[in-house]
Amino acid sequence: MTDEVAPVVQALVEAAVHATGGTDGWILVRRDEVLEVVAAAGPAAAAAVGARIPAGVGTAGFVLESDQPIAIAPDADDERASTGMAAVIGRRPASVLCIPCDSDSGAVGVLEIVDKLGSEKFSFDDVELATMLAGIAGVALAALPSARAGVPLxxxxxxxxxxxxxxxxxxxxxxxxxxxxxxxxx
Amino acid sequence: MGDSDRPAYSRDSLSLRLPGTLSLDDLTPEWAWGGATGRGVRVAIVDSGIEADHPDLHGCVDVDRGIFVTIDSAGDVVEARGPHDDAFGHGTACAGIVHSLAPDARLTSVKVIGGGLGGKAAAFLRGLAWAVDEGFDVINLSLGTTKREWALPFYEICDEGYFRNSLIVTAANNIVRPSFPSLFASVTSVACNMSRDPFRFHYNPEPPTEFLAPGIDVDVAWRGGSRMSSTGNSFAAPHIAGIAALIRSKHPELRPFQLKTVLWATAANVVEAPRMAGRLSRTMQRVASARASAALSQLGPAAP
Known part of the structure; x- marks a missing residue:
């Protein structure tokens, strides 16, 4: 990621985690058939930058495909909703908020925030706030010359x-x- | 010029009055769907697939009639007929909402998610076109694309569905960016309201989102025979699809614009509908901006 874009998306994910009351969060960008963490915040996620998970699986994969924001509260033993990133952060989240980072060429990545502090699930206000921040991230990510997101082979x-x-x-x-x-x- | 020589639009309206024509005052919830169960109505769920044997679906899915649309490595559309799974759980959730409202409606899965990210807009389009060709009464599409180059193909398919008498119900997108096909007049675009009552929906006077239905903390069926609390416009759309299925089963003669009119007339709260459904209102924008600014200011400069 370029020096110009990296601080922007890092600030956005930190703001999103802080403002929604999440524990950890990250921004994933599509690179071919994998999703790569390009920014992360939170005690478990901070070291996840650079991690790659298969595209098209888990909540992030669904949101990237459907282009629809979603907030879910899966059972603690339900591994499906967190496929991929659960292994990266070392736990299965109890609440997940996932928003597409959109550009004019479609969703270029997703903003995902997990485990709302003091609550079982994220609220609709959290969805709208995160949607606004993810929209800014989408614009920033679309400007990445190195990101192949939205640029097909x-x-x-x-x-x-x-x-x-x-x-x-x-x-x-x-x-x-x-x-x-x-x-x-x- | 004799009366029979005149074009239809210029003849006396009394001679064109249809038998059984209602006035708007007649359009009550009881008239619209009272006693209806969805019997005789076919609903397509264009999504991630449906877990047909989920216990909360009670066998309402026509498994053998489903279709799974993918794009192969050569870029060609591949259609696989027959049973398939739910790649995520989202399609099962939408199906469960429709079934809970219209228990006798028959549901068909049009799976367009779960085949990989390549060509996803093409898979959406082909799946929707298949549902239109098949003449489903109601088509639920809780997904979309922001790729502008796909706007025209979606526009044409949605128009075709409208004229073929399919009511296409789409989830509005919360983002302040064009998302297709939810922006088209030929579809019924739905966002969340705050209601817990599945039959309590609202008319939104500021299109393109036309209706608001429950979509916050909705207890939905999920993959693996489970249930989950979920929030999103994705779950508001199937509420309207389910109610439309009820109306269609009781009044099969209604065309899409008439169905919309019945929905409008039976909306719980027309006068107090939110000003900008599916998007941040001006007040919410101010609140959200303040919260975001405060959060950013506390963080200080980000590390490069």
Whole structure:
């Protein structure tokens, strides 16, 4: 992460944890088929920066796919909602708040906060506050030149354009054909 | 020009009056869904799949009719018909809410989450298009995409669903950024209200979010036969989908715009509806900004 962006997302995750009353929190960014922790706050999560978990699993994976914020209070013995990050922080959270970090090119990462202090679960106010901070993080993360989040591989781009061409031939067919030809020519 | 030569819109309205036409005063909850169970109505849940044997679903899922849409490594859409699991629990939660309101409605899972992150908007779109093609009465879509390039394809599919008589119910997105397809007039967009009563929903006079329904600390069915407390607009949308299923079962002749009108007429509190559903109100923005600023100021400069 660049020196310009790192302090911003670190400040945002620290503010989110503090303001919502969470114990630990982190921001995960999609890099191909894994999610990487790029900022973290809290006693158990602070050392998690750089950790990678499989994409598409657990609460973070669901939120990244669905683009919908969610707050849940899983049973203590329910490992599904915390798949991935539970192993990183060494415990299964009792409450989880997870928000997509959105940009114009879709969700580039997620802000996840766990274990609200003094309460069984995060409130709707916490959801809205975290949503605002995650929105700022999304803008910051989208500016990362090194982050591949939202920037598909050429073959992914060709596939995406091909599907768009199927849906709307007049608008996308030509550029899909051109890109496919470029890829074919190596 | 004789009366029969005139275009329909210019003829005398009395000659066009439909039998059984109601006035708005007739549109009460009792008229709308009193005694209804959802029988005869088919609801598609476009989500992470449904755990069909969850004990709280009581066998309401048409397992063999479901579909799992994924994108393969070549970028092509792959459709797998038949039984599948719930990748997360979210689809089971939405199904459970609809079933709790419309117990005799038949539910079908359209799984579009859980197949990997690549091409997810395409999977959403294909799953929604399949549900529209299949002619479901109600389609619940508690997800979306902020990718602007997908706005037009979603717009066209949602319009097609509207004209084919499918009521598409979507979760509004809390973020202050366009999210599709929840912004389109052809869908019914829903955010949270503060109610605990599953039948207590509100009309929102400031679109694109049109209705508010319970979505805070909702006790929902979850994967593994369990239940969980959950918060989000994701859980508000299926409340409206369930009530719409009840209305549809009692009044199958209603088209989507009429269903919306019935929902409006039966909303618990039209006058006092929040000003900006699904987003931070101006007051909440001030409160949230103050809280965020205070939190940031206490932290001092962040380490690089």
């Amino acid at each position: 050429p073959n992914e781009l060709a596939g995406e354009l091909r599907r768009l061409a199927d849906s709307d031939p007049g608008r996308y067919a030509t550029v899909a054909t051109l890109l496919a030809a470029l890829l074919a020519s190596g």
